[in-house]
Amino acid sequence: MPNDVAGADPAAREITYAEAIREALATAMADDPRVILMGEDVGVYGGAFGVSGDLVHRFGVERVIDTPISELGIAGAAVGAAITGMRPVLEIQFSDFITLAMEQIVNQAAKIHFMFGGKANVPMVVRLPGGSGTGAAAQHSQSLEAWFAHVPGLKVVQPSTPHDAKGLLLSAIDDPNPVLIFEHKLLYKTRGIVPTEAFRVPIGKAAVRREGGDATIVATGVMVSRALAAAERLAAEGISTEVIDLRSLRPIDLETIAASVRKTSRLMVVYEGVKTMGIGAEISAMIAESDAFDYLDAPIVRLGAADVPLPYSPKLERAAVPQEEDIFRAAASLVRTGGA
Amino acid sequence: MPNDVAGADPAAREITYAEAIREALATAMADDPRVILMGEDVGVYGGAFGVSGDLVHRFGVERVIDTPISELGIAGAAVGAAITGMRPVLEIQFSDFITLAMEQIVNQAAKIHFMFGGKANVPMVVRLPGGSGTGAAAQHSQSLEAWFAHVPGLKVVQPSTPHDAKGLLLSAIDDPNPVLIFEHKLLYKTRGIVPTEAFRVPIGKAAVRREGGDATIVATGVMVSRALAAAERLAAEGISTEVIDLRSLRPIDLETIAASVRKTSRLMVVYEGVKTMGIGAEISAMIAESDAFDYLDAPIVRLGAADVPLPYSPKLERAAVPQEEDIFRAAASLVRTGGA
Amino acid sequence: MSTLPRANQRPELSAFDDGTLAEALRKMHLIRKFEEAAEDCYMRGLIHGTMHLSIGQEASAVGSAIPLAKSDYVLSTHRGHGHCIAKGASPDRMFAEFFGKETGYCNGRGGSMHIADVEGGNLGANGIVGGGLPIAVGVGMSIKAQKLDRVCMVYFGDGANNEGAFHESLNMASIWKLPVVFVCENNNYGMSTSVARSTAVANIADRALAYSMPGDTIDGNDLPLVAATARIAVERARRGEGPSLIECKTYRIRGHSKSDRNLYRTKEEIEAWKAKCPIRRLEGELLNHDRLGSARLAEIEADAAREIAAAIEFAKSSAEPDLAGLTRYVYAE
Amino acid sequence: MSTLPRANQRPELSAFDDGTLAEALRKMHLIRKFEEAAEDCYMRGLIHGTMHLSIGQEASAVGSAIPLAKSDYVLSTHRGHGHCIAKGASPDRMFAEFFGKETGYCNGRGGSMHIADVEGGNLGANGIVGGGLPIAVGVGMSIKAQKLDRVCMVYFGDGANNEGAFHESLNMASIWKLPVVFVCENNNYGMSTSVARSTAVANIADRALAYSMPGDTIDGNDLPLVAATARIAVERARRGEGPSLIECKTYRIRGHSKSDRNLYRTKEEIEAWKAKCPIRRLEGELLNHDRLGSARLAEIEADAAREIAAAIEFAKSSAEPDLAGLTRYVYAE
């Protein structure tokens, strides 16, 4: 896997995405007394998805803080702690509940540094488990990350591997700005090679996960592994795709995408959010206004969720978001017929 | 002005955008006892921007309801009223405060019809004064409409003229779905011809405001008049632009835009929201994946706000969002040099 | 409903006639058996997703609904199977919903967390903690504007009482004197966080003072008491005198959801509350006071079991939604 | 600060020495004159945008800040000029901010609604009603985690008390015993809506009960009383005993903002409150009790006027931000 430093590290081993996040939290908390973790049930429960696990036993209830169910309040509390010297990491139990905290995230956290003329920083991290595939229906399955890519002052990342989950979280905690991390519920139990030591994955850099010449597939979050699986099948049919893991939604690494498009002349963007106004729109528009536009041999294809709230029915839920098969078919069609 | 029925109506007269909204509200309230107006200071104050004016005196405090400052609560109250037979129109005093009510708008209003398998409707309207240009700084000047175009179950419109402000509001009140109307503070005092009778402007239809052959400019809200003014100057320089008023952000009238692009081969989208992940991204992406793509002779250009919270300084504020001059220059460059 | 006190019976029990109590007991059994069966189906992979069981809390759901008419409204929570059945929904269409079938109350689109029975006056469970509270205010406004003889009862948990939505909603309901009854089902935990750790007041109903409305903290496992307290609040609402807050102290025997390892509470605590089972408690009280009689009690329970078994069969044999219908119900026409 | 009661003086007055009272009076004059001048500049088109004047409310801002040290924090509101000056900001950089100049506290990026003096412990005004309340909780957590000898005072209006943020914040501050003092400036209106129409309780401080914290409703135009009440709350917070809620009843003489036509209140009401001017009232009390003396009072006022005049000159002569700096300060490095 290009861009993955793990291969070289003898101390790397396979752990899960959830463990990688926990390891990053533990490292940051051990290194820096300003780092605290707060959220609903992050303490003795260990987090709704088991991410914080035993951290409360290792760092105590003063640093792993169970909060009341008050999303607006806890987001604001993170802002207040951040502007006065702490480094809060806030877990929003399901990313859908950020809808209750938009005010503090968008009006306060994102804007304070600017509104105060640079006189205060807001070094906070918000962890947001998102995505569908668990049968949790319309209010517990959304992928709302695109909203935040629209907000200056925020940074937004979406790790797709255990390695990046750790490396991006450590970068986010270092960052003097508010950083939102969209994790994925389906990824928590996936495994991958992760170095034991503290390392950083830079915010704002995409990763080329597979090289290829016929088309570029930019994928985010849980779609990366589906895109890679589809690429494998495409290769068997003689179609060579380059798969880029976007990783960072704000800022977006246009250069890596554009370079790939200049090479492959075809672009498809795969993401789990609703297709309309999803992150694919921005990538498509960026390419369409860049000089890579001249290299395009076919219309840019976006593969996002159907225009529907996530259904409870497992059959409908699966159909609502891109699956490996959809990616395979769309990419094959893009290469063979220009996407029509 | 094509698509404007007013010219033909002898009973039309010139009124302001705010008056047109008030007239629509009065008409709807007179016709239908289920229609109520609620919001902060919509009663005797007449609304923060004077939109509701004297309605409380005409319809009484039971139907023009001053609420406490509780944005989440009043949005939920509108949902509850809507699903049990009322037709609430909710004013959110500044659209920025919708950040406090996202939960009810996005998780409840947008999804109830679907989650309940069609067993309940949510016929509510949310009026959202937005936009910059008044020196109100970062928390009172945002253009957040793009977020809602990402949410299935919602409809989103943005009237740019007094005529459409009335016609779209009446359509929104008729609609059995939640409709968000992004009004613009700078438009409230602008004047235009509006029929006296009740008429509807269909949701989902863009309007060609000026015909032209060299480039298509799709504009939203307050940008429409700036684009028209720029088009006038461009014409003086021999450049003929077609100006489309998007009007509806969800659903988007792709057909009208695509038809224009097939004619002009050049597309520019002008909007007030932050450029990145703004509505221009969706339009660009729609065109880039449509067959109109083949007609493009130049990269699609987006003109949106700079990547910055709205500054208080009037000089910086002006520079942060597209002005007539910016549109003029960008369009001229698009036609003359392909946008480079 | 007879309201004559009977000899040796406390007023809360004698306030309700045999038919009412039999129906209440039937519904409590239905809820219990519905949830036990749902849990079983879930374990066996027949139901997916997540679900929140209210086993142990049946008296609060059923008792509070006794004074409600069919035309009255309820708004429920993520832990809402009890409210749904108490308000009159039938287990067959509920199971069908849980199985993701077209015959379900929500045509398989909602599942446990969004189950609604709009026709029966249940305006829906809610996946958002506190999400129903502001909606209840609007329902109250609607009832008042349309001059309907209805009330709206909205359920929420102890955890929800710390959401801003709670505050905004109780305040509005009070200033506008809306016909809303706020029922807090205090099972002492919001997921893993106890009331003592989350809430800055001893009893949640004490917060009613901040909204100038009546507030009652009661034993939520005592069905006649819940019913009698709810009746007072419902009647007050119907008379146009405004909202009330009722706090039913109860306990959820099961974990919060399937991922719960019960690390935040002791086995002893759970066992102690199992002994306070609201169903056995009501049965005991009925027997002690010669109401209904043991044969009738057994019959009620057996009937409930049969109804649940049939409901599961209905659900199993129902059809799944068509893929072609994926984007149906996004917009109303 | 002397705390010996003096003859014939109520304890609240005698609790403060001459220097403290002179400084308080100076700041009240500065606030009043700052706002009158800002209003004048606004009328003459020198300042744009919007602003919310606190004329008539000076005692609550200044009195509450008396027990605060420079290292303590305040979080302010859209009506925050008074808090800003009371906490020690200087009018020259405030005016520069209002004029949108680079020398302003926020380099012209924030304006009246976002003015902050981070170095002086003012963590900012806020354009969002209630927006500072949750932030104060975090500041309190931060103080506690870092074991700092500081407190955080957060201001909000009567209108803000109905925001969910109020509820969530007071609850958290209480359960975690945070060193936060909540100061409600109740000027009886949230824009046009009176407390009676918006709020389901007679006194906002009565809501303190719902959070098990002390709540005091006081005359907010009585500077010594405000200061004495705030001192108790600040000392309690410093001792680690947790938050308090103070409600200062006061009145804004000006409209809510420039668009206000005062349709929701009577001229008589406004006139009656003008007569309760907190500045003249303190001056009167000082004279009556032989504190400071009239020459000193006149000097204080004249000094304030001079400072304001000089501040405006500073602001006028400062440079505007460079267009090249448009996207500066979006991200910290």
Ligand SMILES: Cc1ncc(C[n+]2csc(CCOP(=O)(O)OP(=O)(O)O)c2C)c(N)n1
């Ligand atoms: C706004 C929101 N925050 C958090 C959650 C996750 N969650 C679901 S139920 C629950 C606990 C709710 O506690 P309570 O209100 O006491 O109800 P109970 O589960 O005890 O019935 C939590 C934290 C949610 N669904 N919605």
Ligand SMILES: Cc1ncc(C[n+]2csc(CCOP(=O)(O)OP(=O)(O)O)c2C)c(N)n1
């Ligand atoms: C969340 C939010 N809602 C509404 C507004 C508009 N607004 C600004 S100030 C105000 C009134 C606030 O009243 P109060 O809290 O009593 O403060 P006061 O203005 O009286 O000082 C309103 C409605 C806002 N800025 N933020």
Ligand SMILES: [Mg+2]
């Ligand atoms: Mg609970």
Ligand SMILES: [Mg+2]
């Ligand atoms: Mg006020």
